[in-house]
Amino acid sequence: MHVDVVSLSRLQFALTIMFHYLFPPLTIGMGVVLVYLEGRYLLTRDLVYAAATKFWTRLFAITFAMGVATGIVMEFQFGTNWAVYSRFVGDVFGSALAAEGIFAFFLESGFLAIVVFGWNKVSPMFHFFATVMVAVGSIFSAVWIIIANSWQQTPTGHHIVQMMRDGKPWFDSAGHPVMRAEVIDFWALVFNPSSGNRLIHTLIGAFIMGASFIMSISAFYLLKKTHEEFARRSFTGGLIFATIFSLAQLVSGDSNAKMVARNQPAKLAAFEGQFETARGDLSMIGWPDEAARTTRFKIAMPGMLSFLVHGDASKPVIGLDRVPRNYWPPVLISFAAYHAMVGIGMFFIGITLLASFLLWRGKLFNQRWLLRTFVFAVLLAIAANELGWMSAEVGRQPWVVHPRVEHDSAGNFALNSDGFLKYRIEEGLLTSKAVSEAINAQQVMSSIILFGVIYVLMFGIWVFMLNQEIRKGPETASASSSQTRWAVADVAGKLVDEVAITTSDGNRAAHSPIYTE
């Protein structure tokens, strides 16, 4: 097999981003839950809420650390592996990344310190404020990174111009003009055609994942019959959250599909295995065969895709026959990832509605099979979040910056004389042409191995830590002590106090070699 820098760099990016993306949706989702729990505590002074806040904060902190450690890789990878891309889009894409650093990361990391270590150092109101800021910070970071990514999908607010060098238009050594994207309208870039839709879809996905995580652990406690009061409340909160957002995700998904149909018709065609431009049937299952240009074993709802896209069940949906062969995304992967995501979404709607019904009838907590299902449903939620990104990014191929597709005055797709869609080729950048010129396959191979080993290790540590915290469980209200400002003794606070006691002890300092008072 021929392995080149492009494939390897794509593999590396897929590996690092998918591993990274295990963590941010959890912290985004849990951040909102922490705000809710701590807010409830401040209102009711019910100690169960305080214990819950602290318990989930511990899990949040572990996950956040993983997110930070793996996230820093992402920021530098554009430069290390995708230098041509970076040169082409830096003017546009870079500002969103810089804004993410300034507006989101500082906010998150600063206030997280207070949330985790500050229980005994700041007033409860200020602590709550810090929790809110952490949640806001994590959402801000999603905002900026999705703006940046959406610009790659549906670029607007910029133009492609020749670069100037020393005051003159720049031609490379082969005599070609050196072109790049430059911002002309920052707000058009921010509110590009897909950013709003995709941001909402991503955030809802993160909320469902956070809620599922909490339901999973709570269900585990309920099955084990420990921490039951805590678990019931957490589960109920998570369930309400998950039910509402699962339903909302359906609406958001529909809106997203319409947006993709307008802006990236090849992507939608790949999602649906739509090889011919014809009435669109909504496939449940199938196996797209790129070579034969057909989707095998297809079970579909006739006309449903046309109806969803156009509001008219007989109106044709653009198929891959309108897309030049070299601009097809990998159809099978796009189709499979997309369908698996939608399937999981439907499963979540079903199971959360059922659980909500049983909750209403007061029968939920005796249904052990359902609780057992919820213990594992979080894995599906994680999978759905990953699969969604996989669909979005694989479906964008072969472009790293997807060019606009032209419409005629009536709003329909314009076709060229060969019957193909009109791509504004000069606006796009092919993935195959975006990698760094200065690196070779060997280097990328070694970094993939490096990251592979590190990530397996990190994943093991993360799971171990979570498992340990879950087994430890929330502190029960009966263990509360009135010594701390917060009524319940907490781990972080105790640790600090313990250190303070040992170190303010003069004797200890005296025989410690480093303290030469």
Add this chain to the structure above:
Amino acid sequence: MDLPAIWFVLLGILIAGYAILDGFDLGVGILLPFVKGDAERRLLVQSIGPIWNGNEVWLVTFGGSLFAAFPEAYATIFSAFYIPFMLVLMALIFRAASIEFRDKIESSIWRKTCDFGFFASSLLATLLFGAGVGSGMIGIPLNERGVFVGSFSDELKVYPLLVGLFTAALFAMHGTLYLGLRQQRVTRWTWHTWGLFLGCYLVTTIYTLVAVPRAVPNFEQAPWVILVVALNVLAIANIPRATRLNKFAQAFLSSSVTIATLVTLFSIALWPNLVTSSSNPDYSLTIYRASSSEQTLKTMLLIACIGMPLVVTYTSLVYWTFRRQRTVRPKMG
């Protein structure tokens, strides 16, 4: 000043901010093996526990700002130093895990592993950052398009290595003074690290003046630079004085000024290049060749003007909250 020049200065400020803030927690990591006993080590790790992460954000923001303001330089630097950057990333991942998870598993083998991880990753990251600065001084081979045309062996040179060691000594001293500031009195260490730093400082300075052609010309054109040099020397000289007087705040401030002035001198030597081409000076990436459009630089400036005061506010807030952890007493009812 024009926009690219303003952004050159702003990036210098971000680098200086990063070096001053993360510098001391990297330094604490480098010092860790010199502490005996688990309890003291834990104390050292905890002294930076709540703040190291925020300090690292300066690096992330520097990366983002370099990407936005000078995409050509960002692309060239990161792809040229591919292997070193991968090692930096590896070090930063291990470092985060070692600090965050050290006290989360009850096992002395685990804690020792984490302590080693914290030390080794801090040292490796510091050496590599320093080596990066050294390479910046001597330049790397670029082609006409501004693409790195050398190989990894072009990056393994004596001078970058020397600057790497110098940086490690600098951060170790800075870390010691930070511990002093938090009343973890480590006077003896201050002398040792200051002495080590001074040695490295002299060797590096002489080597730079003799062997690095870029070092001097800009200084000859701007006589006011002598003031920066003077400030640098005074700050270094003030560290032992302040330590002897037990004025740890002053000592820490002096080492911060030392770092800031060193970054300033480095920037002046570099000006107006971001990446110096060692193969053909005409191929160097100057701030004007590497910069984004005026529109983007303006937008970014606005973002910085809104964002940086906020950042300074909550960074101060966090530092204020966690000042003098060691003297905190449990709140009795």
